Amino acid sequence: MGSSEIAGAVVRRWLALALEVITAHEEELGRLDAAAGDGDHGATMVRGLRAANVAVEKTSDGAGRLLIEAGAAFSDAGGASGALIGALLSSVGRALGEGPYDAATVTKALQAGLSMVMRLGKAQPGDKTLIDALKPFVDALAAQPADQSLMAAWRAALPAAQAGAAATREMVARRGRSAKLGERSLGHPDPGATSLVYLLQAMEAALTEECA
Amino acid sequence: MGSSEIAGAVVRRWLALALEVITAHEEELGRLDAAAGDGDHGATMVRGLRAANVAVEKTSDGAGRLLIEAGAAFSDAGGASGALIGALLSSVGRALGEGPYDAATVTKALQAGLSMVMRLGKAQPGDKTLIDALKPFVDALAAQPADQSLMAAWRAALPAAQAGAAATREMVARRGRSAKLGERSLGHPDPGATSLVYLLQAMEAALTEECA
Amino acid sequence: MTKLYNDPTDFREELIEGFVAAYGRFVRRVPGASGVMALGAPWPGKVALVIGGGSGHYPAFCGYVGPGLAAAAVMGNVFAAPSAEQIYRVTKAVASDAGVLYCYGNYSGDVLNFDMAELRCQEEGIDVRTVRVTDDVASAPRGQEDERRGIAGDFFVFKIAGAAAARGDSLDEVERLARKANARTRSFGVAFGGCTLPGQSAPLFTVEPGRMELGLGVHGEPGVQSSHMRSAREIADLLLDALLAEAPSDAGATVAVLLNGLGATQYEEMFVLYKDVHRRLLAEGLSPYKPIVNEMVTSLDMAGCSLTLCWLDAELTPLLDAPCASPAYINC
Amino acid sequence: MTKLYNDPTDFREELIEGFVAAYGRFVRRVPGASGVMALGAPWPGKVALVIGGGSGHYPAFCGYVGPGLAAAAVMGNVFAAPSAEQIYRVTKAVASDAGVLYCYGNYSGDVLNFDMAELRCQEEGIDVRTVRVTDDVASAPRGQEDERRGIAGDFFVFKIAGAAAARGDSLDEVERLARKANARTRSFGVAFGGCTLPGQSAPLFTVEPGRMELGLGVHGEPGVQSSHMRSAREIADLLLDALLAEAPSDAGATVAVLLNGLGATQYEEMFVLYKDVHRRLLAEGLSPYKPIVNEMVTSLDMAGCSLTLCWLDAELTPLLDAPCASPAYINC
Ligand SMILES: Nc1ncnc2c1ncn2[C@@H]1O[C@H](COP(=O)(O)OP(=O)(O)O)[C@@H](O)[C@H]1O
Numbered sequence A, B: 001m002g003s004s005e006i007a008g009a010v011v012r013r014w015l016a017l018a019l020e021v022i023t024a025h026e027e028e029l030g031r032l033d034a035a036a037g038d039g040d041h042g043a044t045m046v047r048g049l050r051a052a053n054v055a056v057e058k059t060s061d062g063a064g065r066l067l068i069e070a071g072a073a074f075s076d077a078g079g080a081s082g083a084l085i086g087a088l089l090s091s092v093g094r095a096l097g098e099g100p101y102d103a104a105t106v107t108k109a110l111q112a113g114l115s116m117v118m119r120l121g122k123a124q125p126g127d128k129t130l131i132d133a134l135k136p137f138v139d140a141l142a143a144q145p146a147d148q149s150l151m152a153a154w155r156a157a158l159p160a161a162q163a164g165a166a167a168t169r170e171m172v173a174r175r176g177r178s179a180k181l182g183e184r185s186l187g188h189p190d191p192g193a194t195s196l197v198y199l200l201q202a203m204e205a206a207l208t209e210e211c212a
Numbered sequence C, D: 001m002t003k004l005y006n007d008p009t010d011f012r013e014e015l016i017e018g019f020v021a022a023y024g025r026f027v028r029r030v031p032g033a034s035g036v037m038a039l040g041a042p043w044p045g046k047v048a049l050v051i052g053g054g055s056g057h058y059p060a061f062c063g064y065v066g067p068g069l070a071a072a073a074v075m076g077n078v079f080a081a082p083s084a085e086q087i088y089r090v091t092k093a094v095a096s097d098a099g100v101l102y103c104y105g106n107y108s109g110d111v112l113n114f115d116m117a118e119l120r121c122q123e124e125g126i127d128v129r130t131v132r133v134t135d136d137v138a139s140a141p142r143g144q145e146d147e148r149r150g151i152a153g154d155f156f157v158f159k160i161a162g163a164a165a166a167r168g169d170s171l172d173e174v175e176r177l178a179r180k181a182n183a184r185t186r187s188f189g190v191a192f193g194g195c196t197l198p199g200q201s202a203p204l205f206t207v208e209p210g211r212m213e214l215g216l217g218v219h220g221e222p223g224v225q226s227s228h229m230r231s232a233r234e235i236a237d238l239l240l241d242a243l244l245a246e247a248p249s250d251a252g253a254t255v256a257v258l259l260n261g262l263g264a265t266q267y268e269e270m271f272v273l274y275k276d277v278h279r280r281l282l283a284e285g286l287s288p289y290k291p292i293v294n295e296m297v298t299s300l301d302m303a304g305c306s307l308t309l310c311w312l313d314a315e316l317t318p319l320l321d322a323p324c325a326s327p328a329y330i331n332c
């Protein structure tokens, strides 16, 4: 199997695992969103991942193309996270292109995705959004030694995402639905940041499986 | 005090005591009505008795006239019991006229009231309505020895009303709102029969107080 | 649960005041009575349709007062029929030389009070007729149609009677058409939760999770039967099985349809249910005519809904389509 | 609690199907998209008003599609903004040469998706403008009016924009009038209980007995503040205190009034509350113009209500009064 085929398989496997873990946590994500938002975050993420999985089923394209397709399908879940995660996937996919799928290329692609999400959503770190998990992760990934494998780098960067998501518990929402409830969002982690960690963890599992 | 004044005072006292006891049991009557009806019986009876009390406040008429006024005011509570108890009071009042207010006259007046209520509501004994308390009471009153005082006769007839009301527990409603729920009315005494017993008991107390 | 009130004892009075304040462009208070009448009523030469019943069913009854619909509505306390005295006063305010039609759901308290008022009006020489709505198939078996109670079918009967009256039909004719509309109107409903009277803290009945009640009333009465919860598709079939078995012998293919919410049931859910109702109607060869999916006769904040079919014909359809303007229902 | 459904995953699809089946006399499905358009649209030479948002707010949004109101509504899943792709497809179906106005409640998800669709349409040469409704005074302080979310005020802004579009006003003018209507519209609400999403068994939030939430959202969000329960009279004052403090500097005495129910609150209660609202408005020297007491923008089966004032003037009043015909709102 060539690197491009491996990369495609990883994306497919990732989407399958992500759907699994998000479905398992759908209620939890809904509850987190209900604390100061509208309770639909779990449902929206499940819907988006289902659509993304269907979208990549019928094609044998490379990882970049698959992510573009997955992003378009994910968007259709609607809501803030449909738009943002959908745009994230598509923009990472576009930046990834034909590869190579090494740590450096993937990091650059994720940086492109991060800035797209920040441009679209206009959220800054500390606003209590998925940015607070995504940005620390991307920064940590970029800080890994250049010669590491993608899998090793990914694994090493994960704790930064988790710490970032955990830190949202103490933040007051300034973007998205919860923003209107200000103080009421305190004490609960941001649902979008929480689900983003699940997505990143699923990717670690997919990389481990497919690259073993 | 003449017998007419005593009789007027009894009616007034009765209405006051009746309002007290029905108010104390408003929730219970509502619950009984809710079992297979619409839950408003307690509220309607309270409303009717309040209006009746107000109506007799400003007049110094005799018992017959007072009951007519009380009945008209009670009717305005609406619902089935507003119409029926209102008509009962007015028709007893008309039959009572200027008295004398002895056991025989009162019994005849109650018989007139009973037949008015049966004509209006078209309910028969056994249909699980207030008739099942009222008719046994009126029959028992009529069966008392002719030389008894009204108070003694009333007291002696009360158990028949109580037994009649209790027996409604095992009946299936065939009149009024509960009728549509047939079997569902089984196991709960009829609210109208239950409240009628309270009314009759209040009259015993009023007679006792005023004639002592 | 009723949350907004001042003194529960004043609930009806404040509700009437608020209703008239809001919809003074359609109605005014009947002076000295618990009821509202259409602006401009009495309408000379036209039969006056007088509707009414307990409160707690909005838009029934006061929401349906206006040209092309009722001349007046008598408003009782929550779930209590208005008294004969109030009905009498409201009737006097809107009666014309063409006579009066009383139209209301068939409940013991309403029958008692409207009948007493009718008698009194007739003694005074006002020609009053009565048509009781008896659409609820759950409330009495076939053969005892007259014993049935009136629920959401009220709406179709009022609309048709009101249109006939507005057209200038005679009292005989308005009565005949209302009776015909009622005879061709059938409803059946399901409930998922009870409602709470103003000032009380517990609902009139509760439904266990995973269960539902069949054959609900619009006064917070529980259903006539309890059942396990079903999917929308199964509920559509269950409702239609009950109704289609009752199609009038001369029924055509056109049915007016009302999917009525009782108060707390979401509009979105009702559309999901309506999808299955519609499909089944088409599959039965029936043609749904201007369906309504809305809250037309409620039961405070009860959760549940009912389905009403009114089998139309060349006489009823134009009356249903006739223009009208009331606080809760406008047709043009 | 949502009781009527088949598969919660299909909820939106079945809801759209049922809605179109019921109200096919007003709307049809946009082919290949999650939205509905008015029969007869696109209307050549007229600005197309496109509204939308998550589902769960009926009659918003699809109930307001028809002549004199919106050309189309894009329908998201329950409480989730529709995707940019769906908004784009719906826009394409109704866009005319006169341009398109997007009008929706100001929520992050809606802004993201409508903005992306607007960009894409503009790249294709369709002139699209956007006016976000920001009526909820509870959701951001004065000075940050643009940050506020849109709740029941949607109705007045849609109605005024739709009437301007139907009259044939230019896109510039329709946009200006919608913006003006929004600037003069303020809402504030109270909640007594949360709502439950389809397929879930617990409400999004609960309110302790004896308490209420101030500053509710229409997505089942709890209020911005909790308070002890109050009488209708006190609630009327509390709502009006918040709104009157926001009267536009050039406000006249005429205000359109909407007392909006969120789903489970009884109409009767709302009339009781309206009585106190009306009295207070008169006492303030304001003249309530054609008040509406109804469910116009709901939040599934949430218990609560909001009060909206729209300060009218000679330009806005005729637009509010202009005829329209949609499944949920008819004016004639
Ligand atoms: N403007 C924004 N920028 C970045 N992230 C956002 C923004 N708005 C919302 N989010 C993220 O989306 C999450 C909510 O997603 P979801 O509940 O699916 O959408 P909605 O808010 O439309 O209901 C939030 O927890 C937050 O992480």
Ligand SMILES: Nc1ncnc2c1ncn2[C@@H]1O[C@H](COP(=O)(O)OP(=O)(O)O)[C@@H](O)[C@H]1O
Pocket (backbone or CB within 6 Å): B033, B037, B038, B039, B040, B041, B042, B044, B045, B078, B079, B080, B081, B082, B084, B120, B121, B122, B123, B128, B129, B130, B131, B175, B176, B177, B190, B191, B192, B193, C079, C080, C081, C108, C109, C110
């Ligand atoms: N037709 C009738 N004849 C005699 N009693 C009746 C009749 N209908 C109802 N009742 C009595 O009225 C009681 C119910 O009264 P209430 O709840 O106040 O009126 P409603 O049935 O109008 O809600 C019943 O329990 C029954 O005793």
Ligand SMILES: [Mg+2]
Pocket (backbone or CB within 6 Å): A033, A037, A038, A039, A040, A041, A079, A177
């Ligand atoms: Mg959300």
Ligand SMILES: [Mg+2]
Pocket (backbone or CB within 6 Å): B033, B037, B038, B039, B040, B041, B079, B177
């Ligand atoms: Mg009752």
Ligand SMILES: [Mg+2]
Pocket (backbone or CB within 6 Å): B038, B040, B079, B080, C054, C078, C079, C080, C081, C109
């Ligand atoms: Mg009653």
Ligand SMILES: [Mg+2]
Pocket (backbone or CB within 6 Å): A038, A040, A041, A079, A080, D054, D078, D079, D080, D081, D109
């Ligand atoms: Mg959402």
